[in-house]
Amino acid sequence: MPDSSFKTIEKLSCFEMKERGSRFIARARPVPAKEEAENFIHQIRKKHFDATHNCFAYRIGSGRNEITRFNDDGEPSGTAGKPILQAITTRDLTNVCVIVTRYFGGTKLGTGGLIRAYGGAASQVLETSDIRVKYFTTELQISYDYEFSNFVMREIDKFQANILKKEYDQNVKLLISIRESFAAKFVEQLTNQSSGKIKIILN
Numbered sequence: 001m002p003d004s005s006f007k008t009i010e011k012l013s014c015f016e017m018k019e020r021g022s023r024f025i026a027r028a029r030p031v032p033a034k035e036e037a038e039n040f041i042h043q044i045r046k047k048h049f050d051a052t053h054n055c056f057a058y059r060i061g062s063g064r065n066e067i068t069r070f071n072d073d074g075e076p077s078g079t080a081g082k083p084i085l086q087a088i089t090t091r092d093l094t095n096v097c098v099i100v101t102r103y104f105g106g107t108k109l110g111t112g113g114l115i116r117a118y119g120g121a122a123s124q125v126l127e128t129s130d131i132r133v134k135y136f137t138t139e140l141q142i143s144y145d146y147e148f149s150n151f152v153m154r155e156i157d158k159f160q161a162n163i164l165k166k167e168y169d170q171n172v173k174l175l176i177s178i179r180e181s182f183a184a185k186f187v188e189q190l191t192n193q194s195s196g197k198i199k200i201i202l203n
Contacts, residue, residue, distance in 0.1 A: 004136040004180045006062060008095040015125035019117045021105025022052075026125035028098045034060055034067055037097040044099045052104040055118060057085035058097035062136075066094070075102075075118075079111055083119030087126055095134075098122045135179045139164070139203035140187070142174045148198055152190065159186045175203065 008030050015026045027044060031037040037058040045054045057070035070081030084098050100121045109117055144152060149172060156163065156174075159182045165175035178186055190198045 004062075005133050006094050006136060007092055007131055007133055009093065009126070010130040010132050013125055013129040015121060015128055017117075017121055017124065018105070019113070020107040020109060022107070022109065022117070023103040023105065024117055024121040025101040025103075026098060026121040027101075028096060028122075028125045028129050030095055031058060031060060031097045032095050034058075034069075037069075040097050041099055044101065048101045051101045053080065053102040054099060055080035055084060055102070056097065056099035057081050057088060057122075059085065059088050059094050062094055075114055076111060079114035080118040083115045084122040087119055087122035090123075091126055091131070093126065093131070096126075098125060135181075137177045138180050138183050140176050140178060140183065141201040141203050142176060142190070142198060143171055143200075144194070144198040145171050148172075148194055151193065152198065155186065155189055161186065 009028055010030065012027065012029045017024050025048070029040050031040060037060065041054070041056050048054055053073045053075055055071060055073045055075060058068070060067040068085060070085045072078070072080040080100065084100060088094075088096050088098060100118050102117075142152065152172075152174070156176060159178055161176045161178040161182070163174055163176050167173040187200050190200060
């Protein structure tokens with residue numbers, strides 16, 4: 001399986017500009033899931049409840065699992081959400097949400113002016129963001145007897161997995177996060193080396 005890397009931003013970033021009296025405030029945030037994107041949009045709309053428009057776009061995942069959404073929030077169709085989304089896709093970013101808040105300044109910008117303003121604000125906030133290459137991951141639940149502890153920990157380290165949760169009872173239970181491209185080989189290694197005694201479930 002090919003390594004499933006992607007580009008995203010590291011943390012929340014902001015950019016503000018004025019265009020013919022209107023104030024545009026752009027915010028970009030990393031969002032690993034649709035629910036986080038929607039929560040972020042809700043927070044900004046609540047914060048800027050008095051704004052003329054809060055337009056947004058987000059892109060999450062890739063390929064068959066890709067989710068995209070955009071909204072013009074009352075601006076003429078295609079003048080806000082689409083340019084914001086284009087700023088994201090042009091940079092080949094994913095797991096990113098950008099919302100651009102507008103306070104109307106009294107002068108209409110026209111269709112072309114709106115596209116340039118919203119697209120420009122989105123582009124600028126992404127230009128100021130810290131862009132990183134990350135990897136799509138999957139979660140696995142692992143259950144094993146204590147005798148396999150050292151072996152499992154060595155394999156977790158070798159496959160660059162992260163332990164998300166630990167439980168110690170009659171046996172050890174772990175919840176780990178591992179690169180999608182490493183998961184099959186990791187499962188095969190643990191299963192074969194333990195003769196099936198290590199139990200692994202895709203979360």
